Amino acid sequence: MERLEVSELNFYFGFTQILNNINFELNRGEVIGIVGPSGGGKTTLLKLCANLLDVTEGTIKNSFDSSAFAFQDARLLPWKTVIENIMLPIVSQESYKKAYNKACEIALRFGLEQKDFMKYPKDLSGGMRQRVNFARALITKPKLLFLDEPFSALDIGLKRELQDYVLSSCKEFNTSVLFITHDLMEAIRISDKVLLLKSDPGEIIKTYTIDQPKGQRDDKYIFTKTQEFLNDYDVIKTFEIKAIS
Template sequence: MEKLEVKHLTHHFGFTEILHDINFTLKKGEVLSIVGPSGGGKTTLLHLCAGLLDVEEGSIYNSFQSSAFAFQEGRLLPWKNVIDNIAVGLLARGDKKSEALQKSEEIALKFGLEEDDFEKFPKDLSGGMKQRVNFARALVTKPSLLFLDEPFSALDIGLKRELYTHLLESCKEDNMSILFITHDLMEGIRLSDEILLLEADPGHIVKTFTYDTPKDKRDDTFVYEESAKILQDKEIIQTFELNTLELK
């Protein structure tokens, strides 16, 4: 069984402890989100899990066969057009160019891009279009595990929902697992099997929220109701310092 297992993970930048004794397991087909305030170490944790940073203390065991990463910004290659940007991962793993381009065009259309967009370069794309390309590039390789670093934060609600749908379809069709970070509790509730609450200074897990309701059954009413519940949780209130926002 493919899984990502994090045990007793601690990390420092210089003399500052960023993460302390992190423990969790992400299994095949699951979606796990990490929520918490800014500066709590969420991105550092994601980068460690993705192998973008070296593990100092503790361990990360990753048995997933393949992975991909979608960042908050598109991070597209400015000298390549839309299709060539999407095809980067396919070509890097050795796919034939003709097959890579065909797969890239197919997924570009699936993600709402038009044929007229195929030859455009990143400088000619809106922020929303860049994120469509970003997600298409990450998913075209059909990774076993997808890492997401707040890729929805700057998008309008319509595009967010569209990308949510594509992600959940990929999870269902390909049994893909997702590890993502977000500030948006509603987003975590809509997409996750499990939410880890990360408190800052240093980042450590203070609570886990589990959701068993099938994701295709989580309509707006479900998300709003669960959001109202979670906002009453004392750990959520303390971690996000919600009590300091009360009107006097």
């Protein structure tokens, strides 16, 4: 069975320990969200899992046969059009025409219009750039998707719309997702499990399982569950917040 296994993972920048004894598993079709305060090592952990940083202590075993990464910053190539950016992961593997048609199809799925296809990144709004970012990440139908706070700079409506696109794609292709966020409501809406990462150094101190099926999590459920989280001792201590009633 395809899975990502992280065992006894430690990581240092120089003499500073960033991550301490990280252990978790991500199975096929599962969505895991990682929450925690800024500077806690969430992005470092994600990059280690995506093989963008070298593991020096501990092990990460990834048996998924394909993966993709969507960053908080869309990181589009400024000299390429919308469609050319979306095509990048597949253009060397398929004919130009086939890659172009696939890029157009997924661009429309992510809410882009044909009039946008030949625009360059400088001509796009932040929300449109993120649509392109997601379309590029998902065009290969990856088995494992890494998301580095890709919704954080979006307005509420667009944030939910793109979350829905990701969830529907994951359901359709049985994609697994590992993502990081500061937003507890976002984590509750999308995740099967939520890992709470404290800082200095980053360490998983609690794992929360969201039992309600994702398709049945309406706003009332998400608000209620978020309040439960905000009253949880470990969340309060980690984020240094006051409990709410």
